[in-house]
Amino acid sequence: MVVASNSRSVQRSGGDAHRIAADGSGNRRVARYDSAHAPRAEGRSSTFSIAGTHPLTQPPAVTRPSLVTRTARRLAAHFRTSRDRLQRRFTTIYENNEWRSDESASGVGSTRARGADFQDDLVALINRWQISSIVDAPCGDLNWMRNVLAQREIDYTGIDIVPALIERVSRAHSESQRRFLCADMTRDDLPAADLVLCRDGLVHLSFADARAAIRNFQRSRARYLLTTTFVARTKNADIPTGEWRVLNLEKAPFRFPPPLAVIDERCRHSGGIYRDKRLALWELAAIAV
Numbered sequence: 001m002v003v004a005s006n007s008r009s010v011q012r013s014g015g016d017a018h019r020i021a022a023d024g025s026g027n028r029r030v031a032r033y034d035s036a037h038a039p040r041a042e043g044r045s046s047t048f049s050i051a052g053t054h055p056l057t058q059p060p061a062v063t064r065p066s067l068v069t070r071t072a073r074r075l076a077a078h079f080r081t082s083r084d085r086l087q088r089r090f091t092t093i094y095e096n097n098e099w100r101s102d103e104s105a106s107g108v109g110s111t112r113a114r115g116a117d118f119q120d121d122l123v124a125l126i127n128r129w130q131i132s133s134i135v136d137a138p139c140g141d142l143n144w145m146r147n148v149l150a151q152r153e154i155d156y157t158g159i160d161i162v163p164a165l166i167e168r169v170s171r172a173h174s175e176s177q178r179r180f181l182c183a184d185m186t187r188d189d190l191p192a193a194d195l196v197l198c199r200d201g202l203v204h205l206s207f208a209d210a211r212a213a214i215r216n217f218q219r220s221r222a223r224y225l226l227t228t229t230f231v232a233r234t235k236n237a238d239i240p241t242g243e244w245r246v247l248n249l250e251k252a253p254f255r256f257p258p259p260l261a262v263i264d265e266r267c268r269h270s271g272g273i274y275r276d277k278r279l280a281l282w283e284l285a286a287i288a289v
């Protein structure tokens with residue numbers, strides 16, 4: 001660990017250093033911190049900056065979110081789970097193998113056999129949409145995803161909130177174009193990438209936390225989001241973060257537009273009750289949450 005001025009710390013993970021700083025709201029910004037990749041402009045851009053005071057200079061348009069937007073944001077922040085609670089909950093799940101798989105810390109949905117059902121389609125999608133960098137949030141233990149990375153060279157950043165898990169995957173899987181960060185996908189600043197892959201992530205979060213994660217992906221300036229959705233469901237139910245339920249992201253309260261592309265995970269276990277499970281692709285800019 002290296003300490004840097006103007007930031008809380010620089011953490012080393014997977015051969016790269018990452019700066020973690022605190023902003024006014026207690027959120028952390030995480031940025032890659034090496035000479036080749038200078039950290040990008042600081043987190044949330046201010047919409048209230050005042051400039052152009054010269055009488056001949058046209059002042060820039062000041063865009064202020066409406067009262068409704070500001071109230072909705074305050075309410076959403078109120079219902080979000082704190083970082084500490086999120087981290088404690090998922091660390092307990094990890095330490096006690098609560099998702100009950102002998103093979104993967106990420107549960108029975110993350111075995112190599114499950115990955116084999118759709119990983120060729122994932123590689124084809126990466127090629128078809130000319131994806132050259134991925135942020136995998138959450139990455140879990142990389143149990144099936146490592147087979148995709150073995151098939152297709154790509155710049156890859158794995159994100160998870162459980163420190164022990166990130167230490168483990170960093171030790172086992174870091175390479176020059178592959179790194180891992182312990183971060184909270186609902187609030188920490190994520191590295192920019194062509195694609196955010198969020199498989200089996202939002203399904204464990206409350207509506208408020210899932211919305212926060214989606215907005216955080218948008219803030220990362222990634223172009224695309226590839227994420228889990230169950231296309232045959234007509235309704236979504238809220239849960240406390242840390243539990244699990246199916247989500248159809250095209251239904252309320254998310255109301256995503258029709259996806260650009262869909263991968264059928266060919267999920268046939270449990271008598272086929274999850275056979276509508278898909279990884280679907282959206283342009284993040286087209287999502288309003």
Ligand SMILES: C[S@@+](CC[C@H](N)C(=O)[O-])C[C@H]1O[C@@H](n2cnc3c(N)ncnc32)[C@H](O)[C@@H]1O
Pocket residue numbers: 086090091106107109110137138139140141142143144159160161162165183184185186198199200201204
């Ligand atoms: C079911 S696993 C899925 C992992 C991987 N995407 C896969 O397909 O195997 C869910 C993971 O989400 C992580 N997680 C939950 N909330 C998170 C958050 N707010 N930020 C980052 N990771 C989170 C958990 O620690 C866990 O490793």
